[in-house]
Amino acid sequence: MQPFTKVTGVAAPLELANIDTDKIIPARFLRRLREPGYEKLAFHDIRYDADGKDRADFVLNQAPYKSAKILVAGANFGCGSSREAAVYVMWDYGIRSVIAPSFGDIHYGNELQNGMLPVVLPDATCQKLRQQLRDQPGAQITVDLETQTVTGPDGATYRFEIDPSHKERLLKGLDDIGLVMQNIKEIEAFEKKHHAELPWLA
Amino acid sequence: MPQTLFEKIWNRHVIVKRGENEALLHVDRNFVHEGSFHAFGALAAEGRKVRKPRQTFATADHYVPTLNREKGEAAVTDPEMRNMLDLFAKNTRANDITHYYSLEHPQQGIVHVVGPELGITQPGLVITCGDSHTPTHGAFGAYAVGIGASQLKQILATQCLWQKKPKTLRVTVDGALPPGVTAKDIVLAIIAKIGTAGGTSHAVEFAGAAIRALSMEGRLTVCNMATELGARSGMVAPDDTTYTYLAGREFAPKGSHWDKALQFWRSLPTDDGARFDREVTLAAAQLAPMVTWGTSPEEAISINAAVPDPASAGDANKRSHMEQALRYMELTPGTPVDGLKIDRAFIGTCTNGRIEDLRAAAAVLKGRKSLVPAWVSPGSTTVKRQAEAEGLDKIFIAAGFDWRASGCSSCAATNGDTVPAGERCASTSNRNFEGRQGKGARTHLMSPAMVAAAAVTGKLTDVRKLMGIQ
Numbered sequence: 001m002q003p004f005t006k007v008t009g010v011a012a013p014l015e016l017a018n019i020d021t022d023k024i025i026p027a028r029f030l031r032r033l034r035e036p037g038y039e040k041l042a043f044h045d046i047r048y049d050a051d052g053k054d055r056a057d058f059v060l061n062q063a064p065y066k067s068a069k070i071l072v073a074g075a076n077f078g079c080g081s082s083r084e085a086a087v088y089v090m091w092d093y094g095i096r097s098v099i100a101p102s103f104g105d106i107h108y109g110n111e112l113q114n115g116m117l118p119v120v121l122p123d124a125t126c127q128k129l130r131q132q133l134r135d136q137p138g139a140q141i142t143v144d145l146e147t148q149t150v151t152g153p154d155g156a157t158y159r160f161e162i163d164p165s166h167k168e169r170l171l172k173g174l175d176d177i178g179l180v181m182q183n184i185k186e187i188e189a190f191e192k193k194h195h196a197e198l199p200w201l202a
Numbered sequence: 203m204p205q206t207l208f209e210k211i212w213n214r215h216v217i218v219k220r221g222e223n224e225a226l227l228h229v230d231r232n233f234v235h236e237g238s239f240h241a242f243g244a245l246a247a248e249g250r251k252v253r254k255p256r257q258t259f260a261t262a263d264h265y266v267p268t269l270n271r272e273k274g275e276a277a278v279t280d281p282e283m284r285n286m287l288d289l290f291a292k293n294t295r296a297n298d299i300t301h302y303y304s305l306e307h308p309q310q311g312i313v314h315v316v317g318p319e320l321g322i323t324q325p326g327l328v329i330t331c332g333d334s335h336t337p338t339h340g341a342f343g344a345y346a347v348g349i350g351a352s353q354l355k356q357i358l359a360t361q362c363l364w365q366k367k368p369k370t371l372r373v374t375v376d377g378a379l380p381p382g383v384t385a386k387d388i389v390l391a392i393i394a395k396i397g398t399a400g401g402t403s404h405a406v407e408f409a410g411a412a413i414r415a416l417s418m419e420g421r422l423t424v425c426n427m428a429t430e431l432g433a434r435s436g437m438v439a440p441d442d443t444t445y446t447y448l449a450g451r452e453f454a455p456k457g458s459h460w461d462k463a464l465q466f467w468r469s470l471p472t473d474d475g476a477r478f479d480r481e482v483t484l485a486a487a488q489l490a491p492m493v494t495w496g497t498s499p500e501e502a503i504s505i506n507a508a509v510p511d512p513a514s515a516g517d518a519n520k521r522s523h524m525e526q527a528l529r530y531m532e533l534t535p536g537t538p539v540d541g542l543k544i545d546r547a548f549i550g551t552c553t554n555g556r557i558e559d560l561r562a563a564a565a566v567l568k569g570r571k572s573l574v575p576a577w578v579s580p581g582s583t584t585v586k587r588q589a590e591a592e593g594l595d596k597i598f599i600a601a602g603f604d605w606r607a608s609g610c611s612s613c614a615a616t617n618g619d620t621v622p623a624g625e626r627c628a629s630t631s632n633r634n635f636e637g638r639q640g641k642g643a644r645t646h647l648m649s650p651a652m653v654a655a656a657a658v659t660g661k662l663t664d665v666r667k668l669m670g671i672q
Binding site: 015016017018020022023026027028030031032034045074075076079080081082083084085087088101102103104105106107109110113114123127163164165176177179180181183186187190191194197198199200201202 | 214217218220221223224226228230237240248250256257265282283285286326327332333334348349350351352353355356359360361362364366398399402403432433434455456459462463466498517518519520522523526614615616620633635636637638641
């Protein structure tokens with residue numbers, strides 16, 4: 001996994017609350033393999049019209065926001081289906097961090113597992129950032145994991161909270177399997193005892 | 203110190219702790235389906251194999267066709283969908299997974315229907331699956347969590363899961379349900395009350411007299427939609443209803459193991475005086491059949507209510523979502539939902555595809571005709587056979603429903619069972635997101651009996667009128 005330390009880049013405002021993972025990648029594309037061109041599937045049905053042309057009302061189709069690395073979204077971002085493809089399409093598009101008042105639980109974990117940083121900031125802060133991004137299309141935001149801060153287009157900084165172990169894994173780009181296998185002795189001892197107590201599960 | 207059901211299961215499965223609040227958990231049962239291909243692919247790319255194939259259960263559900271099933275895989279005409287089924291077969295074989303319910307298997311079905319009905323799902327277990335509706339299995343008093351592909355890969359490789367301990371929420375539904383009101387109505391009412399983020403990062407226990415009175419099928423419906431609360435897991439304490447259901451099932455403990463299991467299971471229910479981080483209560487007697495009007499499961503109201511006005515929403519996030527939902531659903535505030543014309547009806551899914559669901563729908567359909575195209579996809583091939591043994595298939599067919607094979611069908615709509623754009627579908631599924639049943643499709647969620655009532659009247663209808671209750 002690629003480590004995440006600090007990202008500065010164009011940020012795009014996504015106004016809607018409850019952006020579910022079906023919206024990030026519709027189910028009919030889930031059978032596609034992750035190959036070149038995968039990023040074209042990101043936000044497909046709100047991004048293209050029925051003829052496959054860019055919809056002018058979708059923020060990532062508007063020139064200043066096209067190169068966005070950061071999204072500032074509404075509450076409950078990534079709710080719904082567990083599909084990790086929602087992270088893959090955003091990553092392949094170039095998104096490295098999503099800022100929102102709250103996230104769907106599984107999607108939050110999926111972002112972390114792929115070196116993307118989900119940042120939780122209060123609703124009022126997210127609204128303010130989105131307003132600034134609308135007022136100054138193409139403005140940049142910095143997300144710094146080490147200092148746990150977001151710097152807005154006006155230079156104002158906001159601190160965010162993240163679980164210390166999530167932070168460490170992202171900063172170092174650690175893989176969970178490696179962390180698990182460090183405990184193989186404990187795992188085997190646990191399984192032996194557990195299955196002795198509940199033998200029908202062995 | 204008194205403990206909750208969740209805490210008892212969590213504590214028993216901790217292998218090691220990391221920091222204050224994170225643990226490496228042992229996973230008792232891990233389920234996989236065709237959609238798990240990213241995880242299998244990543245596992246193989248790292249040169250790893252499934253560590254515990256005997257604790258891994260594979261069932262084909264997301265990409266199986268529900269029509270022409272006698273043709274087997276030849277019924278799948280889309281090469282990408284066929285590739286999903288082929289990859290699944292290849293991955294199970296390469297990893298020695300012998301509990302494999304393939305397209306042709308007589309016990310094939312939706313993962314969250316097959317696990318419970320074969321007794322793979324049991325009280326006190328940690329259960330995982332790369333599917334958000336995994337909390338379904340919590341109906342047995344298990345801690346069941348949905349995960350993404352990366353965590354699934356880790357579980358396949360290690361049979362363990364690093365997890366942050368969730369907070370706890372108890373939802374107590376007191377009293378008795380009025381006639382004609384079902385488990386689906388309970389859970390839609392809970393979601394409407396606390397919202398789709400109301401349970402985020404929580405393990406939710408459903409308790410109270412109305413929950414205790416539910417069958418296992420009803421409890422599975424409630425826990426299934428804990429997912430739509432944003433919850434990590436939904437659970438119901440095991441009791442005699444649970445044990446009676448499990449006795450004799452294929453993977454349930456037998457003989458002396460059964461006695462030992464019972465002793466363990468009886469120790470699980472939440473102790474008196476145990477504390478939850480949050481508590482919510484509902485009165486069952488006040489509930490009515492529910493339908494969703496919008497594009498989030500929380501946009502659910504009684505069938506006797508009218509489409510709400512976004513102006514009434516307290517918060518801006520909610521208001522903007524409601525405005526967008528009204529546009530997508532082509533609805534105006536103040537319209538009574540009873541009487542709203544539908545174009546299609548669909549019964550099935552991991553929420554409501556079990557035998558009791560089919561019985562409830564058939565009871566309404568008997569002697570009546572659907573006015574719209576309608577179909578049933580039983581939750582499993584076992585459920586399908588049982589329904590046929592009871593003659594329910596004949597009732598559905600006489601009412602004009604397609605009697606199809608088992609799969610996720612038009613819930614995830616990954617197999618091509620889509621609702622055409624602009625059409626309004628009365629559905630027993632769990633999500634009414636934009637485009638969920640197909641691009642531009644408009645979904646109204648409700649119970650199986652309510653879908654049957656909508657089908658035979660061609661519009662959303664209070665099923666109690668057809669049952670002679672009102």
